[in-house]
């Protein structure tokens with residue numbers, strides 16, 4: 001029955017790594033559409049390293065480099 005304890009150890013370490021990766025993604029600020037203020041999605045027409053950040057709005061169809069940053073209010 002020693003094989004059972006081995007698999008338990010592996011399961012314990014796995015979730016921690018996943019949580020750390022998720023937290024990194026959530027720390028980024030949201031980009032909002034300057035026209036309709038809905039959340040923008042990254043839409044890089046080229047490979048990505050030549051263009052800084054090209055955004056697209058799935059709601060109103062806006063696309064461009066201008067994006068509003070959602071700043072959390074601290075008060």
Ligand SMILES: [Zn+2]
Nearest residue numbers: 033036057060
């Ligand atoms: Zn929009």
